[in-house]
Amino acid sequence: MQADPTHPGGGTSDTPGHAASIHNIGYRSYEGARLGRGYARRSLFAQSLRGGYGLGRSARSKVTPMLLFGIMCVPALVVVAVAIATGVDELPVDYRAYASFLAPVIGLYLAAMAPQSVSRDLRFRTVPLYFSRPIERVDYVLAKYAAMAAALFVFTAVPLLVLYAGALLGELDFAEQTRDLALGLVSVAVLSLVYAGIGLVVAALTPRRGFGVAAIIAVLTIPYFAVTTVQFIASESGGDGTAAVGWLGLASPGTLMSGFQAKFLGAPSDFPGRVVPSDAAGLCYLLLVLALVAGSYAVLMARYRKAGL
Amino acid sequence: MTVIVTQSLTKRYPRVTALDRLTVDITPGVTGLVGANGAGKSTLIKILLGLSPATEGDARVLGLDVATEGPAIRERVGYMPEHDCLPPDVSATEFVVHMARMSGLPPTAARERTADTLRHVGLYEERYRPMGGYSTGMKQRVKLAQALVHDPRLVLLDEPTNGLDPVGRDHMLDLIRRVHTDFGISVLVTSHLLGELERTCDHVVVVDGGRLLRSSSTSDFTQATAALAVEVTDTDAHPDGGAALLAALTTAGIAARPASAEGGLPGAGHVLLVEVAGEETYDLVRDAVADLGLGLVRMEQRQHHIAEVFQQHDSDTKGGSGHAG
Numbered sequence: 309m310q311a312d313p314t315h316p317g318g319g320t321s322d323t324p325g326h327a328a329s330i331h332n333i334g335y336r337s338y339e340g341a342r343l344g345r346g347y348a349r350r351s352l353f354a355q356s357l358r359g360g361y362g363l364g365r366s367a368r369s370k371v372t373p374m375l376l377f378g379i380m381c382v383p384a385l386v387v388v389a390v391a392i393a394t395g396v397d398e399l400p401v402d403y404r405a406y407a408s409f410l411a412p413v414i415g416l417y418l419a420a421m422a423p424q425s426v427s428r429d430l431r432f433r434t435v436p437l438y439f440s441r442p443i444e445r446v447d448y449v450l451a452k453y454a455a456m457a458a459a460l461f462v463f464t465a466v467p468l469l470v471l472y473a474g475a476l477l478g479e480l481d482f483a484e485q486t487r488d489l490a491l492g493l494v495s496v497a498v499l500s501l502v503y504a505g506i507g508l509v510v511a512a513l514t515p516r517r518g519f520g521v522a523a524i525i526a527v528l529t530i531p532y533f534a535v536t537t538v539q540f541i542a543s544e545s546g547g548d549g550t551a552a553v554g555w556l557g558l559a560s561p562g563t564l565m566s567g568f569q570a571k572f573l574g575a576p577s578d579f580p581g582r583v584v585p586s587d588a589a590g591l592c593y594l595l596l597v598l599a600l601v602a603g604s605y606a607v608l609m610a611r612y613r614k615a616g617l
Numbered sequence: 618m619t620v621i622v623t624q625s626l627t628k629r630y631p632r633v634t635a636l637d638r639l640t641v642d643i644t645p646g647v648t649g650l651v652g653a654n655g656a657g658k659s660t661l662i663k664i665l666l667g668l669s670p671a672t673e674g675d676a677r678v679l680g681l682d683v684a685t686e687g688p689a690i691r692e693r694v695g696y697m698p699e700h701d702c703l704p705p706d707v708s709a710t711e712f713v714v715h716m717a718r719m720s721g722l723p724p725t726a727a728r729e730r731t732a733d734t735l736r737h738v739g740l741y742e743e744r745y746r747p748m749g750g751y752s753t754g755m756k757q758r759v760k761l762a763q764a765l766v767h768d769p770r771l772v773l774l775d776e777p778t779n780g781l782d783p784v785g786r787d788h789m790l791d792l793i794r795r796v797h798t799d800f801g802i803s804v805l806v807t808s809h810l811l812g813e814l815e816r817t818c819d820h821v822v823v824v825d826g827g828r829l830l831r832s833s834s835t836s837d838f839t840q841a842t843a844a845l846a847v848e849v850t851d852t853d854a855h856p857d858g859g860a861a862l863l864a865a866l867t868t869a870g871i872a873a874r875p876a877s878a879e880g881g882l883p884g885a886g887h888v889l890l891v892e893v894a895g896e897e898t899y900d901l902v903r904d905a906v907a908d909l910g911l912g913l914v915r916m917e918q919r920q921h922h923i924a925e926v927f928q929q930h931d932s933d934t935k936g937g938s939g940h941a942g
Contacts, residue, residue, distance in 0.1 A: 335737060335800045338730060338768035342692055342721040351718040366706060366747070432704045437763060440666055440696035441719045442688045 505604025
């Protein structure tokens with residue numbers, strides 16, 4: 309296995325200098341730059357972001373993310389084609405509603421990619437190799453979180469750009485479209501941060517990949533259906549029930565995003581009866597979004613404290 | 618110039634003391650850190666990498682303080698963990714390039730150093746295949762490569778021969794030797810087998826229960842611990858050949874003891890452990906056996922096991938032994 313015929317026994321400890329001169333097959337020491345923590349963090353971010361689309365990995369690991377990304381973009385292309393062909397004066401889908409329209413696809417993507425981003429390092433015990441290098445826990449967690457959020461942002465923002473391009477080709481009002489696109493991008497950016505945090509936390513707490521996928525889908529869907537059901541019942545009962553719809557929206561990630569963008573980004577409300585959360589409820593939406601992002605970060609930091617050497 | 622200095626280094630966990638006032642100086646070269654499982658080897662490595670604060674005492678690695686200069690230490694030190702740490706679905710090349718970048722090497726340098734390092738540890742065409750299909754020996758080489766790829770000045774190798782067959786073990790030990798002789802990188806290698814480290818290391822440090830048992834150059838060790846196992850037959854003149862030889866050797870001034878006192882060896886009743894004082898010991902043993910007219914079944918260098926050092930140490934101090942392995 310080792311092409312080293314001149315050195316069968318290795319018992320040359322008495323003449324190390326001599327052995328070195330025989331076998332010098334060209335070890336070169338490295339005198340170049342060592343770029344330190346910041347560079348390592350950026351490299352880890354780039355590697356994880358690419359990993360989010362299976363780039364730099366086997367062809368098989370590209371299938372799922374690319375397929376889902378395609379599914380995510382197809383409706384936008386259809387909408388654009390229809391809008392241009394029929395010459396409408398407004399896009400049939402709002403930029404801010406597109407993500408909630410395709411929420412199941414986003415959920416599947418997160419469930420597929422968050423475990424491969426963090427569970428792999430935990431399961432194969434690669435984490436100690438990172439922490440024996442200049443990179444620290446905070447760098448690792450920040451890079452992984454930012455990469456997952458960025459991957460989700462690309463996933464959700466590209467279809468919006470397709471819609472925008474179509475709207476401009478269809479010669480719709482430029483100022484209005486640009487403003488709506490900007491609000492739409494803010495909405496998917498917030499969604500990316502919140503969902504990435506939830507996905508990574510669930511994945512990091514379930515080192516077995518299969519469980520991670522199922523757990524993320526469960527966390528995203530079960531509360532969502534429960535909340536929407538209760539919202540409908542409350543809405544039907546009228547009176548105080550209608551006010552409660554806004555507050556109930558806080559209880560699941562999906563409705564949290566709907567309520568948040570209806571309140572702050574002028575999106576059409578998805579809630580029953582087109583209810584928009586009250587100012588007090590709106591403040592809670594904002595605080596909860598911030599708390600979820602900060603909380604996810606804190607849980608990940610705690611998780612990797614134990615995963616060190 | 619010392620590579621690692623510790624000064625009464627102590628690490629206490631709520632219920633155990635992992636390191637107890639450990640004071641050692643480790644010079645450039647290959648140093649073996651020997652101890653039974655739980656002797657404090659891994660704790661020491663964690664502290665040396667600046668990842669776990671010491672309870673008391675201090676340590677410096679390459680002249681840097683572990684308490685305050687951890688990141689600088691980790692930039693110049695390589696670490697190979699004992700456990701498996703390789704994702705199975707990426708190739709060795711991709712993995713080592715990524716690890717090189719995590720050590721701060723720019724992209725081009727990371728690729729060049731990866732190709733060089735994998736070649737030096739003896740991984741060729743297979744480096745482009747996913748690591749899931751590698752043999753244990755190949756995995757150990759990749760683990761060593763990722764510890765060397767950033768050209769550290771010191772590598773910490775935690776049980777690098779674990780799980781290898783005898784041939785793989787020899788290859789790995791040769792490779793470790795070359796890391797110092799050819800690459801000029803100092804090595805701290807842990808093991809629970811003293812025998813395999815004797816060949817490879819310039820210096821051996823033995824720890825037990827977090828305390829320093831011994832620290833000396835390998836040649837001192839060999840002198841102090843070299844033993845010859847001698848097995849003889851019984852004859853009509855000497856119904857207990859072993860006892861007769863023991864008496865003869867003792868009168869000739871050679872220290873010997875029956876191996877049965879330690880248990881362990883098969884047929885231990887007839888085996889004597891003779892301390893080797895020098896080349897002449899072999900001749901004296903041969904002559905003593907011949908004079909008694911006994912049959913010499915075997916005469917061999919004993920594989921030194923860490924237990925022996927402990928036994929010798931214990932008999933020096935308080936006697937008794939709890940380290941059978």
